[in-house]
Amino acid sequence: MLSAEDNDLMCRVGPGTPMGDLLRRYWTPALLASEAPTPDGEPVRVRLLGEDLVAFRDTDGKVGLVQENCPHRGASLWFGRNEECGLRCPYHGWKFDREGNCVDMPSEPPQSVFKDKVKIKAYPTHESGGVIWTYMGPPEKMTPFRDFGTETLRPEHISATKLHTTCNWVQAMEGNLDTSHISWLHQFHSVPDIPDDGSDKPGYPSNPQSWKFWLHDRAPRLEIEDTWYGFKYVGVRTTPNGHKHVRMSAFCYPYITVIATVPWGCRLGIFVPIDDENCWRYSITTREFENPRNIGGPNLFSVSPFKFGRAEVNGNGIIPREYTAENDYGIDRDHQRDFSFSGVAEFVSQDLMVTESMGPIYDRSQERLGTSDKAIIRMRRQLIAAAKKVREGGEPPAVEADLDYRSIRSAEKILEADEDWRILGTNEDPTVIEMDVDGLPDRSPLPSAGN
Numbered sequence: 155m156l157s158a159e160d161n162d163l164m165c166r167v168g169p170g171t172p173m174g175d176l177l178r179r180y181w182t183p184a185l186l187a188s189e190a191p192t193p194d195g196e197p198v199r200v201r202l203l204g205e206d207l208v209a210f211r212d213t214d215g216k217v218g219l220v221q222e223n224c225p226h227r228g229a230s231l232w233f234g235r236n237e238e239c240g241l242r243c244p245y246h247g248w249k250f251d252r253e254g255n256c257v258d259m260p261s262e263p264p265q266s267v268f269k270d271k272v273k274i275k276a277y278p279t280h281e282s283g284g285v286i287w288t289y290m291g292p293p294e295k296m297t298p299f300r301d302f303g304t305e306t307l308r309p310e311h312i313s314a315t316k317l318h319t320t321c322n323w324v325q326a327m328e329g330n331l332d333t334s335h336i337s338w339l340h341q342f343h344s345v346p347d348i349p350d351d352g353s354d355k356p357g358y359p360s361n362p363q364s365w366k367f368w369l370h371d372r373a374p375r376l377e378i379e380d381t382w383y384g385f386k387y388v389g390v391r392t393t394p395n396g397h398k399h400v401r402m403s404a405f406c407y408p409y410i411t412v413i414a415t416v417p418w419g420c421r422l423g424i425f426v427p428i429d430d431e432n433c434w435r436y437s438i439t440t441r442e443f444e445n446p447r448n449i450g451g452p453n454l455f456s457v458s459p460f461k462f463g464r465a466e467v468n469g470n471g472i473i474p475r476e477y478t479a480e481n482d483y484g485i486d487r488d489h490q491r492d493f494s495f496s497g498v499a500e501f502v503s504q505d506l507m508v509t510e511s512m513g514p515i516y517d518r519s520q521e522r523l524g525t526s527d528k529a530i531i532r533m534r535r536q537l538i539a540a541a542k543k544v545r546e547g548g549e550p551p552a553v554e555a556d557l558d559y560r561s562i563r564s565a566e567k568i569l570e571a572d573e574d575w576r577i578l579g580t581n582e583d584p585t586v587i588e589m590d591v592d593g594l595p596d597r598s599p600l601p602s603a604g605n
């Protein structure tokens with residue numbers, strides 16, 4: 155549980171809040187590049203960390219991200235004209251460039267110098283991996299852009315999507331750092347019928363067998379290791395043949411998760427606060443995520459009866475919400491009784507059902523946490539400590555340019571008797587070393603298990 159005070163500190167991200175100040179020190183996804191595809195195209199409304207902004211791709215192809223309301227008398231610049239390297243307010247024609255300078259004020263006399271005194275809030279942007287990132291912190295404290303692979307892999311090797319979630323960003327992220335719930339929420343009744351393919355032995359199991367392990371041992375033991383980027387942890391399960399199976403996931407400050415997959419993965423789940431009660435769940439998949447030697451065999455979802463939302467991505471990369479609180483996530487009670495644990499037909503919507511139904515910001519003073527919640531507790535402690543440190547003038551963690559953000563990976567394996575899970579997915583992991591990213595054939599990314 156958390157005190158009401160710490161819960162507030164952890165969840166609230168508006169300007170001037172401790173957690174808001176921490177998050178503003180990291181380059182953050184503001185929108186998908188596909189939402190603003192063409193120079194001088196339609197502006198885009200962006201609500202980010204509780205601030206209402208407008209993005210526009212200007213004549214030069216660069217994206218501006220400015221306050222929504224015109225500084226003259228407040229009309230929304232979203233209705234403005236995106237033309238000749240600036241956004242022009244529809245009310246009286248004041249025009250602003252992507253750096254927030256007022257470059258034209260046609261409603262004032264030509265000799266007026268008033269426009270030189272007017273500037274609007276404008277955040278720098280950086281386009282990488284199909285995402286427009288922004289830095290919203292103090293300019294003098296700007297941190298380097300972190301390369302999770304989006305800077306160094308070819309664009310065709312990266313894909314990005316986002317999904318709207320109607321609860322606080324930490325609450326949504328906690329679902330991804332909770333390995334125990336895959337033994338429950340995401341289970342279905344025909345798992346025992348998945349044929350034994352002989353991979354329940356030390357080494358990499360097949361993806362279909364993983365479902366069986368998750369069902370076989372429904373109370374995993376958690377082990378956590380702090381790292382320079384946050385922490386990584388495993389859920390340890392005993393397999394039907396008595397082996398030690400581990401699912402390793404990672405948390406990277408301040409809002410990134412990398413979820414366990416066979417043999418290892420680097421798909422980023424980024425929980426970006428829209429405001430305190432809504433977030434975007436970005437997913438950035440790099441080709442590195444793909445499995446070069448077909449370890450694991452058939453895709454995890456090939457054996458499940460569930461739909462998977464990423465398959466239905468809109469043209470602009472925004473995943474539509476078919477199942478929401480308004481339709482009770484489409485829960486089918488017959489399905490729940492006879493077919494699946496949740497009764498919800500779509501995989502990620504199962505997660506959304508549980509995290510959103512807590513309410514926009516759950517009162518964590520009411521929780522009763524158990525041993526399977528250790529990773530969530532660690533994440534909360536790290537986040538709160540980082541926010542307090544920055545509040546007291548310290549530096550945020552995991553922002554330095556020379557850190558290898560591409561080395562943050564997840565993994566899933568059945569361990570040999572003497573094998574340490576801590577090497578899995580690192581640059582020293584033989585399976586990682588064997589992989590030749592640039593030599594991969596051109597295939598589109600596969601969906602992975604959300605957690």
Ligand code: FES
Nearest residue numbers: 224226227243246
């Ligand atoms: S309100 Fe925008 S120019 Fe007047």
Ligand SMILES: [Fe+2]
Nearest residue numbers: 329505604605
């Ligand atoms: Fe999940």
